[in-house]
Amino acid sequence: MIKIFNTSDSNFSATFMEILNRGKMDIKNVTPIVQNLLDDVIFRGIDALKENIFKFDKWEPRGLDDIRIPLNDLAKAYNQLDDNAKSALHTAYDRIYSFHLKQKPKTWLDFEENGTVLGQKITPVDRAGLYIPGGKAVYPSSLLMNAIPAIVAGVKDIIVCTPTPSNEPNNILLATAYLCGIKEIYKVGGASAIGLMAYGIDGVKKVDVITGPGNIFVATAKKLVFGEVCIDMIAGPSEIGIIADENANPKYIAHDLLSQSEHDEMASSILITTSKELATEVSAHVSMILPSLSRKNIAKESISNRGAIIVAKDIDECIALSNQLAFEHLEILTHNSFELLSRIKHAGAIFLGENTPEPIGDYLAGPNHTLPTGGSAKFFSPLGTEVFMKKSSIISFSKQALDELGEECAILADLEGLDAHKKAILVRKKEI
Amino acid sequence: MIKIFNTSDSNFSATFMEILNRGKMDIKNVTPIVQNLLDDVIFRGIDALKENIFKFDKWEPRGLDDIRIPLNDLAKAYNQLDDNAKSALHTAYDRIYSFHLKQKPKTWLDFEENGTVLGQKITPVDRAGLYIPGGKAVYPSSLLMNAIPAIVAGVKDIIVCTPTPSNEPNNILLATAYLCGIKEIYKVGGASAIGLMAYGIDGVKKVDVITGPGNIFVATAKKLVFGEVCIDMIAGPSEIGIIADENANPKYIAHDLLSQSEHDEMASSILITTSKELATEVSAHVSMILPSLSRKNIAKESISNRGAIIVAKDIDECIALSNQLAFEHLEILTHNSFELLSRIKHAGAIFLGENTPEPIGDYLAGPNHTLPTGGSAKFFSPLGTEVFMKKSSIISFSKQALDELGEECAILADLEGLDAHKKAILVRKKEI
Secondary structure, three states, X not given: OOOEEEOOOOOHHHXXXXXXXXXXXXXXXXXXXXXXXXXXXXXXXXXXXXXXXXXXXXXXXXXXXXXXXXHHHHHHHHHHOOHHHHHHHXXXXXXXXXXXXXXXXXXXXXXXXXXXEEEEEEEEOOEEEEEOOOOOOOOHHHHHHHHHHHHHHOOOEEEEEOOOHHHOOOHHHXXXXXXXXOOEEEOOOHHHHHHHXXXXXXXXXOOOEEEOOOOHHHHHHHHHHEOOEEEOOOOOOOEEEEEEOOOOOHHHHHHHHHHHHOOOOOOEEEEEEOOHHHHHHHHHHXXXXXXXXXXXXXXXXXXXXXXXEEEOOOHHHHHHHHHHHOOOEEEEEOOOHHHHHHHOOXXXXXXXXXXXXXXXXXXXXXXXXXXXXXXXXXXXXXXXXXXXXXXXXXXXXXXXXXXXXXHHHHHHHHHOOOHHHXXXXXXXXXXX | OOOEEEOOOOOHXXXXXXXXXXXXXXXXXXXXXXXXXXXXXXHHXXXXXXXXXXXXXXXXXXXXXXXEOOHHHHHHHXXXXXXXXXXXXXXXXXXXXXXXXXXXXXXXXXXXXXXXXXXXXXXXXXXXXXXXXXXXXXXXXXXXXXXXXXXXXXXXXXXXXXXXXXXXXXXXXXXXXXXXXXXXXXXXXXXXXXXXXHHOEOOEOOOOEEEOOOOHHHHHHHHHHEOOEEEOOOOOOXXXXXXXXXXXXXXXXXXXXXHHHOOOOOOEEEEXXXXXXXXXXHHXXXXXXXXXXXXXXXXHHHHHHHEEEEEOOOHHHHHHHHHHXXXXXXXXXXXXXXXXXXXXXXXXXXXXXXXXXXXXXXXXXXXXXXXOOOOHHHOOOOOOHHHHEEEEEEEXXXXXXHHHHHHHHHHHHHHOOOHHHHHXXXXXXXXX
16 A cells, blocks of 8 residues: 655656655646635725635625624633543643743843944734634644744734634634633635735734645735735645664554544655565555544545655665655654754654654644645744744944944945945044 | 924824835736746746846856856955955954854753653755845845855855846955855846746756845745745835934934935835924935935935935834834934833834944844845844754653653544544554
8 A cells, every 4th residue: 555665766766756746736826816815805805705705614704793703602612621621732732832932032132342232132023813724624733833832922912714614613623712812713714814814804903924724725825925924834735754774663653654644635654764674564554554544535545645665775865865855744763863863954843762653743742733844844944933023133333333343334335335324324433 | 305294294194104005015016927937947947047148137148157157256356355345344244244143043952851852953954045136236245144144054055146237247246255155156137046046957956045135026036936945035125214302413314314215216214203303404414415425316216205204292102103114224313222122113123322323234233134124024034044044843752751641642633533643642552
């Protein structure tokens, strides 16, 4: 079911190219449709939202009041949660909060002897919009992972948009919103929701930052509004890469590959190993476990079409391939996983050792589960507090500092032919 | 020449709205043209570049060798620099380097008592592309401000694209490239250059990050390739805001406003003051200084059409207006400038006190001069090393940690109906 390749196969480079291109999304093709949906929100406001909710979610809101979820419903949903779920959500909240507090950048100032003060003031944005998918599956963990960095950043206004088919909100999602202290939730999805958040409508102020996962329409809409607002990243289907040597447990690996495959038919699950025996065993376990999964149809399509086991000649080759692929999730299941860490150049999140299955990171290890996909870990980072914050440089020169550096500054202005720049320096040195 | 408004004017809100919208760029209109230029690079490679260089820069390269600047030319240009220019460029380099080293994020690990290890590995991207405008004016400071963060980040491969009309490279730009240790420079500009860097062509590898200023075609191209690569921001015309009380020196302010206006007819220069007298004096100084400027035509058009002096009723109102406008550059020229710092919510760079004219920040104070414009300081940050770096989360659980947290993790997977996620946990707890 899951295919096994060997790096020494004559056609391996074609296979590898296919895996390299796993994340390609056809954004260009859907751009005109998405641009129209965005423009519609700009020009028609609430009427555009009503029409699209009717079209996509099959219910008829009368106005904004119908689209916004009442505060009372959130508390009610939270109170209905059973104790185990409540406790698990709180554990996840606390651990995610604590990790993001540690990675939060802080304002700093530096003083030079001549009286110069330089630094960065780092402050939260005023208002953030979180897109949380709904429909077929609802992921409260996505809400935690998007809301908590904004909360830790210190964002005052956090709003959520989520598609709500048949006007039936998911209770666990509402309960999670209550846990996060979110008060403003709109039942709208897709490009319209991104338009609502990016441009605002009568009664809903525009936001400064939009984050959150979504399908290609949401991803394209986020790209189109970039510049009007900041966005986190453009994410595609989820994926896992596993580097394993002969010491790894094949049953664990099979489960980890399948846990990625069950997300989505387009998900990729790739094992890169030095051991031919392990490859065969993992493949057998995958075939054995699959029929028992509740989402076996999705997992099967994903693992057969977009899963792969690659047998490499040594661990160096495993690492080289992994760095080229820049996986969203990378598990290292070797006898010396920590030692390999220094050689991993590109990956969204790195899971070390056999006690760290990827789902631990999806829910409650602490780091964010919103990660760059499709090789974009070569330049994008996990979602973090910094997306909800921005920096202002701080510069203060003393008279002495200006005396010391003014002349060279004027020379540079001169090199660029910027006369008024030079004069702004000289006037203070009483030289004009 | 520069208009004076009062916040109590009956039509002030219309004026203010115009200033709020100062940064609007019509990216949507140029998108089809720019998309074609990008596609052309993808499909025709070097032929597309040759054709566009001929069209826009009026010379005929025979091939890639003609487009790339020979290494020898860089050293030669550097050696031809006069000593004052050399020394000023070195001072700027050193100060910018030192500031960016201070703001560079660092890898960290955190250990919990139960054996959990969490952290972030922060590493440079492999290859960065810098777009440096050329043509009418050439700005070596832009090269310093884009290259140094990449150098400090640790990027191994840094390439530069710059339009070179008539195939006549600017010597100071080449000298600055030599100073920065940049070895790969291509004489190509506009959307084609962004396409070259984002997608690569035969002989030029694609980059991971593109930064640098440019006109609306460059800005649009950067937006369109976002996702294929990371970009810094989408920047529009430059601008300055100045908050001043009655203690400020009107002559200094007039010079600072004009130093922004001389950049570009579309630049905005805005003074917000509590003092009617200061407003009148600044206006008089602006009219007096302007005719003496070498770029007086540009400055005049900019300051008359997009300059403004706003008289506010008190310092609180000055700050509130400034926070709404979120200036790229903000000077605070009041008796207590440092005390106001805590109340400035949004600004690209904040210049405190009368010895800190904005041009100091353009050249050699240390912080980056690539700053968010048009109000986008509400969510974008100055260019920094982090644009050339990315984070990988690190997660390692011990057996004990998995025992402690596995069950709650499985509960959360269950809430989301992700069976295989749950099983990846349970199999390690020997529960399946």
